[in-house]
Every structure is written in C-alpha cells, then in structure tokens.
Amino acid sequence: MEKAVEARLKEKLISTQEIFKGRIIDVQVDTVCLPDGNTAQREVVKHPGAVVVLPLTDKKEVVLVRQYRHATGEILLELPAGKIDPGEEPLACARRELEEETGYRAAELTVLTSFYSSPGFCDELIRLVLAKGLTRGKACPDAEEFIDELTIPLDEAVRMVVDGEIKDAKTGFGLLACLNMVE
Incomplete structure (x- = not known):
C-alpha cells in the first residue's frame, strides 16, 4: 500500500486494555491515534482464527x-x-x-x-x-x-x-x- 494512503487512513495504537479473557475469544479496548491527530477507543474481539x-x-x-x-x-x-x-x-x-x-x-x-x-x-x-x-x-x-x-x-x-x-x-x-x- 502506498505511504500516502496509509498516512491518510491508518490508526496508531496508543494503548490496550484487556477487558475479558474467555475460552474462545478475548475482548480488549484499544486507544488509538486517528490520522487527524484525535484519539478514539476501539473495542476489539480477539479470535485465534x-x-x-x-x-x-x-x-x-x-x-x-x-x-x-x-x-x-x-x-x-x-x-x-x-x-x-x-x-x-x-x-x-x-x-x-x-x-x-x-x-x-x-x-x-x-x-x-x-x-x-x-x-x-x-x-x-x-x-x-x-x-x-x-x-x-x-x-x-x-x-x-x-x-x-x-x-x-x-x-x-x-x-x-x-x-x-x-x-x-x-x-x-x-x-x-x-x-x-x-x-
């Protein structure tokens, strides 16, 4: 992917907090830096595939x-x-x-x-x-x-x-x- 597209779209991970650890899935809340410099939280379900x-x-x-x-x-x-x-x-x-x-x-x-x-x-x-x-x-x-x-x-x-x-x-x-x- 070209760097200009990545710079416009990609979020940077600031921190991760594990919320739940289960038998099949884990859940975490990530704090990310958005391309415009603002921050946001992302709720993520982690799955082994x-x-x-x-x-x-x-x-x-x-x-x-x-x-x-x-x-x-x-x-x-x-x-x-x-x-x-x-x-x-x-x-x-x-x-x-x-x-x-x-x-x-x-x-x-x-x-x-x-x-x-x-x-x-x-x-x-x-x-x-x-x-x-x-x-x-x-x-x-x-x-x-x-x-x-x-x-x-x-x-x-x-x-x-x-x-x-x-x-x-x-x-x-x-x-x-x-x-x-x-x-």
Whole structure:
C-alpha cells in the first residue's frame, strides 16, 4: 500500500486494555491515534482464527450441517467450521472439523482463500478450505455440539444463499466464492 494512503487512513495504537479473557475469544479496548491527530477507543474481539470447509462430492453436492446458534436464537444451515487450536495448522483443523461434524474424510484439502468475519470489531481470519475425494465415516461432534448433516446439490445451496435461506455469512461467502474456483 502506498505511504500516502496509509498516512491518510491508518490508526496508531496508543494503548490496550484487556477487558475479558474467555475460552474462545478475548475482548480488549484499544486507544488509538486517528490520522487527524484525535484519539478514539476501539473495542476489539480477539479470535485465534477459524476454518470453514466446503466438502464437495464427486456429484457436485455440498455437505452442510444444521445446528442451533444461541447468539441468534436460530437453527442455521452452515458449512462445517471451527476454531483453529493453538499450534494447529489450518488444513489440520479443516480435516479435524470435517470429520468431527460430518464423519467425512477428504483425500484432498485446498485452502481457496481467507477473509475476515467482521473486521469492524473482530480480528478473526477464516480460511476457506475445499475438501474433495470424500469418504463417509462416523461423525463425532464435540460434547456441546448437536448437529444434523445433509447433502444438497451445490447449485441448490447457492440458490439458498441468494434467497436468504442460508443466513450464515461464512457459509454464504464460501458457497459463492467456490463457484469460480471449482472445476
């Protein structure tokens, strides 16, 4: 990025105060110096990062999971996903989450792209991983996860995103992004 643009837009960190330390996220309040010299506070959710897996069958069907999300109070249709554990590589996380949530194993895992989930307040970087060469196994979700798994044609899943039936952002992004990336 050119220095003139950075000088006009970038904020400089003055101080950080940790507000909450949790099992999945931490929350901090940063005091920053704005480009015009004024100061402001930014509330930031710190997240270790995550993967979202797009399991694609040989028939161009996608494996989705349905689960209740307490924050929204809704049962949502999503791609398998999960938090990257400390020291874990994204592809290892994708392999683990795919198997835990759906029972499927993939012969081929490829990181297609990465994106921020909600950069206005959160540093969570999500890696979109394409999973191909799927073999069915037995799902073993975490003790606190209650999940249904279903397989639908990719074009039907994309239609569901466009029609608002799939409301989860990472799933919508993953399904729409893969349209131009899969053979």
